Amino acid sequence: MIAPWTTQILPPAVVLVSTLAAIVIFVAGEQRQRLRIWVNLAAAMLKLVLVVWIGLEVLAGEEFLFRFELLPGLELILHADALSILFASLSAVLWLVTTVYAIAYLEHSPNRARFFGFFSLCVSATMGIAMAGNLLTLFIFYELLTLTTWPLVVHNGTPEALAAGRSYLRYTLTGGVVLLTALAWLYGLAGNAVFTPGGFLAPLAGEHGAELRLIFILLIAGFGVKAGLVPLHGWLPKAMVAPAPVSALLHAVAVVKAGAFGIIRTVEDVYGLDLVAQLGMRLPLIAVACWTIIIGSLLALREHHLKRRLAYSTVSQVSYIVLGIAVGGLLATSGGMVHLVHQGLMKITLFFCAGIFGLLLGVSKIDQLDGLGRRMPWVSGAFTAAALGMIGLPPLVGFISKWYLASGALAAGMPLVLAVLITSALLNAAYFLPLIRRLWLNPPGTLAEAPIEIGRLPRLALMFSAVATAALVVVLGVLAAHPLSPLNWVVKIAQGYAP
Amino acid sequence: MKAYDTLMLALVFIPLGTALIAVMLPPTRRRWAVLLGGLAWPCVLVPLSLAIAREQTLTLVFGGWSPPLGIGWRLDALGLVVLWVHALVGIAALPGAWQRFEPEKPESGPFWSLWLILATGVNLATLAADLFNLYVALELTTLAAVALIATDDGIAALSAAMRYLLLAVLGSLMYVLGVGLVYAQTGSLAMHQPGVVELNNVALVLMLTGLMVKAAIFPLHVWLPHAYSNAPGPVAAIMSAVVGKVALVALWRIWFETAVDPPMLLANLLGLIGAGAIVYGAVAAYLQPRLKMVIAYSSISQFGFLLLLLPLACQQAFQGAGFHLLAHGLAKASMFLAAANIVTVLGSDSIRHLPGLDKRMPLEAFTLALAGITLIGLPPSGGFTGKWMLLSAAWEVQGWFWMVLIVLSGLMSAAYIFRILALTCFHPARRAVHHLHARPPKITSFAALLLALLAVVIGLYPHPVLDLLGSGVPGAGP
Numbered sequence: 001m002i003a004p005w006t007t008q009i010l011p012p013a014v015v016l017v018s019t020l021a022a023i024v025i026f027v028a029g030e031q032r033q034r035l036r037i038w039v040n041l042a043a044a045m046l047k048l049v050l051v052v053w054i055g056l057e058v059l060a061g062e063e064f065l066f067r068f069e070l071l072p073g074l075e076l077i078l079h080a081d082a083l084s085i086l087f088a089s090l091s092a093v094l095w096l097v098t099t100v101y102a103i104a105y106l107e108h109s110p111n112r113a114r115f116f117g118f119f120s121l122c123v124s125a126t127m128g129i130a131m132a133g134n135l136l137t138l139f140i141f142y143e144l145l146t147l148t149t150w151p152l153v154v155h156n157g158t159p160e161a162l163a164a165g166r167s168y169l170r171y172t173l174t175g176g177v178v179l180l181t182a183l184a185w186l187y188g189l190a191g192n193a194v195f196t197p198g199g200f201l202a203p204l205a206g207e208h209g210a211e212l213r214l215i216f217i218l219l220i221a222g223f224g225v226k227a228g229l230v231p232l233h234g235w236l237p238k239a240m241v242a243p244a245p246v247s248a249l250l251h252a253v254a255v256v257k258a259g260a261f262g263i264i265r266t267v268e269d270v271y272g273l274d275l276v277a278q279l280g281m282r283l284p285l286i287a288v289a290c291w292t293i294i295i296g297s298l299l300a301l302r303e304h305h306l307k308r309r310l311a312y313s314t315v316s317q318v319s320y321i322v323l324g325i326a327v328g329g330l331l332a333t334s335g336g337m338v339h340l341v342h343q344g345l346m347k348i349t350l351f352f353c354a355g356i357f358g359l360l361l362g363v364s365k366i367d368q369l370d371g372l373g374r375r376m377p378w379v380s381g382a383f384t385a386a387a388l389g390m391i392g393l394p395p396l397v398g399f400i401s402k403w404y405l406a407s408g409a410l411a412a413g414m415p416l417v418l419a420v421l422i423t424s425a426l427l428n429a430a431y432f433l434p435l436i437r438r439l440w441l442n443p444p445g446t447l448a449e450a451p452i453e454i455g456r457l458p459r460l461a462l463m464f465s466a467v468a469t470a471a472l473v474v475v476l477g478v479l480a481a482h483p484l485s486p487l488n489w490v491v492k493i494a495q496g497y498a499p
Numbered sequence: 500m501k502a503y504d505t506l507m508l509a510l511v512f513i514p515l516g517t518a519l520i521a522v523m524l525p526p527t528r529r530r531w532a533v534l535l536g537g538l539a540w541p542c543v544l545v546p547l548s549l550a551i552a553r554e555q556t557l558t559l560v561f562g563g564w565s566p567p568l569g570i571g572w573r574l575d576a577l578g579l580v581v582l583w584v585h586a587l588v589g590i591a592a593l594p595g596a597w598q599r600f601e602p603e604k605p606e607s608g609p610f611w612s613l614w615l616i617l618a619t620g621v622n623l624a625t626l627a628a629d630l631f632n633l634y635v636a637l638e639l640t641t642l643a644a645v646a647l648i649a650t651d652d653g654i655a656a657l658s659a660a661m662r663y664l665l666l667a668v669l670g671s672l673m674y675v676l677g678v679g680l681v682y683a684q685t686g687s688l689a690m691h692q693p694g695v696v697e698l699n700n701v702a703l704v705l706m707l708t709g710l711m712v713k714a715a716i717f718p719l720h721v722w723l724p725h726a727y728s729n730a731p732g733p734v735a736a737i738m739s740a741v742v743g744k745v746a747l748v749a750l751w752r753i754w755f756e757t758a759v760d761p762p763m764l765l766a767n768l769l770g771l772i773g774a775g776a777i778v779y780g781a782v783a784a785y786l787q788p789r790l791k792m793v794i795a796y797s798s799i800s801q802f803g804f805l806l807l808l809l810p811l812a813c814q815q816a817f818q819g820a821g822f823h824l825l826a827h828g829l830a831k832a833s834m835f836l837a838a839a840n841i842v843t844v845l846g847s848d849s850i851r852h853l854p855g856l857d858k859r860m861p862l863e864a865f866t867l868a869l870a871g872i873t874l875i876g877l878p879p880s881g882g883f884t885g886k887w888m889l890l891s892a893a894w895e896v897q898g899w900f901w902m903v904l905i906v907l908s909g910l911m912s913a914a915y916i917f918r919i920l921a922l923t924c925f926h927p928a929r930r931a932v933h934h935l936h937a938r939p940p941k942i943t944s945f946a947a948l949l950l951a952l953l954a955v956v957i958g959l960y961p962h963p964v965l966d967l968l969g970s971g972v973p974g975a976g977p
Binding site: 069070071072074076114139140143144147154155157161162165166169173174176177180181184187188 | 872877879884888891894909910913917921924958959961969
């Protein structure tokens, strides 16, 4: 048991920790590098501690709820359920690692105060999304996320970065507008409802079926923009001009996952999968997810720019989450949700490695990877582990997700979905195996640019980040049966949704 | 009740009296009159707010004759919101105006008298309870504003002031023609006596058109961009925050409280004009080459929202429009104040000079960003609250067109706001500005920043304002 006031104060505290860090970083200015590093690390640690604390209490059955009336009858609600903890702990862990990585990566670049300030704000927004207790709160933080990631996307200030920023805003703000419409509509129908497992709209289905169907489409489209559902994914590859830590964060934790998380909440906690099926929306959702998985992989196959290939791979992989949720049942739901964590770990590793190759060796194209395995064995090893995980090689984490998804598809009697999963695995292999071959088997090529000299400590920090996440890819796969593994946590969540 | 009478009188007579004193005092003493006039009347608002919260409306009757025979003043929740915007913006604009027109200098005497007369006019227009009193107040406001615009150096300010004067006088003529018709027909001019004064449509349209010229509602806005962008920064701040708005509030009052059952067709037409204003203003703002022009055109766009109240006409719409008025007033004034500082330092507000501004003037850049978020209506901010209330009003009256419009308007605002922000903070061309002028005192930057912060923070805690507005629905509201 903990004091009642702590259960109210902790959810906003988790959100505000990084907001405070951001304020300190902004006020301290560009020159106070040492202070900035310490504030960054301390805030990241503190956040992790808080999330773990809340997680343990949630496990013990404690309820966390913070309410704040924003408008008459319209509340800002922050709460912590098992699903929030899943996303929050993923963000907290990966934020810590990415902070270490980013400090080293940006050691000599200008505008670091601005970068780290918005970086922290961005994590604040992500935490808000994780902890949101109703759609309005989710929407508010979703919009804040757009605002706080835009400065990161355009950080370099090159014409390409500015163009990417424009494209990003065009997509995400339009998505936000679509969401706002759906939200106002839903609010008119159902009032100020909190997330409830199994949804709260079932009583309205008889009378307002058509409207609910339209609202569902709007919600999925609004969240789908950030989740990169094809054809709403256009911003993602362009946003790759951002610095590598940003790409890593965008893909693994913040933006893309926020979209996927919104879809999970919509399907499970607003509508309930039964209602979605009853409205005839389940099969279209599955179809969209499958379509995105295949098209994303095909587009990745066509791409020769390393980070952009990874971006298309994200488009494809994030839809696994949507697919699992839409197929439903204990197995598939678990598979989809656990992919939220697993994809995050693998993708952040890949981006870390791509960033290191780019920063230290000036590598940005796939054919420049030749023979890098011997030059940078640790980084190349991490890259290889994550790429193999993406393909779904046992016992890596990617395999766990896919295994559950595949069994779930069979259990739900959907062999076509299984076919899509197998095709996708083959496509994944087709666009990742050549990279691995180039890294280890091809003779070293000549690099266009001379290696950039950076200090010993930053170099270690960069490698440490990549290797640490890669280690998690392996360890969490091997120890998937452990009671505290993400898989077991997710199965617990899924039991709440699909008994 | 007598105490409140005195307070309401103070709202008008403090600035008026100090304006006269400021003319008479020698320049060395003038600052006391200015400080008294600028800071004393806002204090009066505190007890008045408490009274309004309790009694909803306060009336002041002159000479013991109650309307429609006598003339009187009337203060309600909406009026109070306008007065608060006026007070806050007035105080925040004071440091900038002080720095630009030091009261000790002999030549800045006219400025401060006009400044205080403008305050008198705005307060009087908010309090006026009959059509003629309103006319006088609006004239006073306009003339003071015209003269204030002309205080800026250069021919551009002078021609902008001239254009404003001509159009505003035209608007006044139309308005007063309508008032004459009403008086000839009914023999009464009281605004809050529905049924006593029955407006015919000709008079109504005449008065509305006149007020729309003064409020710079598209397509009668032509005076606004030049007037706002050439006026001294503090004047532009006051004008954008309240001067146009008092005319608009008068329009609301005549529509809801004086006219009996105005035709729905006209309401929809005015709503469509508002829609046109929103779109036109946003597109024009996107195309402007000067920062102050962008802000000015954005005002035209945001004023359009205030017209949406007419077709939506329900309690939530009223709360939303009132809240939007508040949030926009604060945000827009903060942008003009920040822009004034930028002009002082860079010597120009051409957007080509903006790159690198976040380094040179971080406070101003931050102010522009914060105010921009409110203007776009992103949550959580005052702009979002106003928009959300308008949205739920549109839902309530099943006005799908308005709903789509309100939702899409955010995107249009985003286009011109982010254009400025991208240029300011992220553009690679760190263009060397040949000569940086001396920075204005920090207090002017902080005053702008505080206004922008306030515009965002009211979105987090909107209850007091919404409750206040909720109790004072205009006559037609259900």
